[in-house]
Amino acid sequence: MLLNNRSKNLYQEVILDHNKNPRNYSQPERFSHFAKGNNPLCGDKLDLFLLLNDEKIVEEIGFIGDGCAISKASASIMTTVVKGKHIDEVRKLFDGFHNMAVGNISASEDPALRRLRVFEGVKDLPARVKCATLAWHTLDAALNNKEIISTE
Ligand code: ZN
Numbered sequence: 001m002l003l004n005n006r007s008k009n010l011y012q013e014v015i016l017d018h019n020k021n022p023r024n025y026s027q028p029e030r031f032s033h034f035a036k037g038n039n040p041l042c043g044d045k046l047d048l049f050l051l052l053n054d055e056k057i058v059e060e061i062g063f064i065g066d067g068c069a070i071s072k073a074s075a076s077i078m079t080t081v082v083k084g085k086h087i088d089e090v091r092k093l094f095d096g097f098h099n100m101a102v103g104n105i106s107a108s109e110d111p112a113l114r115r116l117r118v119f120e121g122v123k124d125l126p127a128r129v130k131c132a133t134l135a136w137h138t139l140d141a142a143l144n145n146k147e148i149i150s151t152e
Contacts, residue, residue, distance in 0.1 A: 015073040028051055056086055100123070
């Protein structure tokens with residue numbers, strides 16, 4: 001229980017840090033995929049940009065947006081996790097993250113979720129699940145060309 005509280009505090013610190021200093025918080029100079037995400041329940045909004053190279057690897061990723069600490073931190077951490085990964089791996093991570101956020105699986109069941117487990121606690125906060133998963137749904141939409149911008 002003690003360890004539990006300690007890791008909870010640590011995770012909270014990670015979230016607050018990413019909220020305060022979001023990583024990859026910019027529009028990349030070049031991008032191949034784009035999507036807008038919106039969570040009206042909380043007022044979270046973000047624009048997500050990514051550049052896939054010929055091998056379908058995420059070469060660049062950036063976001064701009066506004067919202068609660070959880071949505072912003074989730075977008076920030078997501079960009080650091082998916083950068084440099086192949087699109088198939090990114091889709092697997094999206095499934096894993098979603099399953100973890102709604103409580104279907106535990107983060108410890110999948111080593112790939114190690115850096116995302118700070119959001120595992122949202123499964124007990126139903127209103128926050130959408131905040132945590134917004135960036136991932138936006139990424140999925142971008143990858144599925146729901147809103148695509150060609151740089152050519
Ligand atoms: Zn939110």
